[in-house]
Amino acid sequence: MSTIGDSSGTDGNDRGETDGDESGMAGRVPDILDSDASKERDDPLSRDMVFDVLKNQRRRYALHYLKQIDGTVQLSDLAEQVAAWENDTAVDTISAAERKRVYTALYQSHLPKLDDAGIVDYNQNRGIVELSTAAEQIDPYLEMDARDDITWCKRYLALAGAGSVAVAASSFGIPPFGGLADLSLAVLVVVAFALVAIAHTVDARNAPTTGEQSPAIEGE
Known part of the structure; x- marks a missing residue:
């Protein structure tokens, strides 16, 4: 140095x-x-x-x-x-x-x-x-915590997986989704995604705006 x-x-x-x-x-x-x-x-x-x-x-x-x-x-x-x-x-x-x-x-x-x-x-x-x-x-x-973004990604993936299971259950007539009409199921999935998106937006707005990824020291 x-x-x-x-x-x-x-x-x-x-x-x-x-x-x-x-x-x-x-x-x-x-x-x-x-x-x-x-x-x-x-x-x-x-x-x-x-x-x-x-x-x-x-x-x-x-x-x-x-x-x-x-x-x-x-x-x-x-x-x-x-x-x-x-x-x-x-x-x-x-x-x-x-x-x-x-x-x-x-x-x-x-x-x-x-x-x-x-x-x-x-x-x-x-x-x-x-x-x-x-x-x-x-x-x-x-500091911006990248783990929080990963958490929200996991929530969206979980919701997408649950939606896929619900669609499959409805197709095969498996309760409780078997009795739902296609339109009702679609509305249910859309509402669920909307609620998660709203929660994500509120969380992002409340987060500090100056956060950034910490640069790494060479050799560390």
Whole structure:
């Protein structure tokens, strides 16, 4: 991993938010957290704050990396992986300019913002960062659980199988479907699918809208 020295300037690639708006934090050197500050980081994060933090893809990438490492991380290592994800390439193939651009934005803007929100503990002087205990509160918004989609797929498959069995039973006169007319059976199947679809729609609308698949760290 390459180590990059402290840099100045603004990030030209804002990923949906202007990094220059927060560049005034460049000289910020966080103090050691006292007991009161640590307690504040256990307080619930507001929904508006969570959405504000996660609306920027670069910050989401940084959080994905920190969650997978689960410990203290060097800023240089974090910047390299985020740059690789942003450019859809491997860490070894990113250019010095790509690495420096991400490093500068994280150092000056994104990590101070995450630290102020209480989501990470960032020591700008030493160039190290780790997740705080409050970071657990953003999990439902940060990660999309693909298992939920699989669950709904299984429900549709089960309903389709039950419908097929009902149709076959009706054809052979097997109770209780044997006495149903074809139209009645069709209406019953359609209503069942409609109810499941409505439940799926309600569940999707109530789900967080910022979730995404966590990118994988190379070699993990």
